[in-house]
């Protein structure tokens with residue numbers, strides 16, 4: 001089920017994929033919503049994928065406000081976990097995540113619960129997460145053709 005797609009094996013490819021998915025309508029700041037003057041910070045002094053908003057001056061990465069934020073787990077492993085759980089809803093356990101993506105059970109358990117909550121409508125997540133990221137997670141449909149996301153209207157996003 002889990003393929004050797006670069007987004008599942010390479011954290012930079014995974015980040016580029018998420019950036020393209022989240023900001024397909026244009027880059028915006030997750031702090032203030034500003035769409036102008038956001039710029040990528042380059043160079044060795046900045047961690048990869050860091051942006052700065054020209055309006056509120058705050059820095060952000062693609063994971064801000066998502067279930068992936070503040071996680072030490074590489075993004076490619078997150079995408080693998082999401083893909084696994086999205087393609088077989090209700091049948092993948094935290095133990096299976098641990099085995100498949102190669103993390104500790106404690107980490108797998110946290111990932112399992114974050115993803116499961118994100119896949120439910122009343123998850124109490126931030127609006128930004130629900131509106132933007134969860135919808136975009138279903139882009140994985142293109143990689144896992146069997147998986148059909150529920151209609152947008154049914155999920156209130």
Ligand SMILES: [Zn+2]
Pocket residue numbers: 029030031032033034053054055056057058
């Ligand atoms: Zn901003």
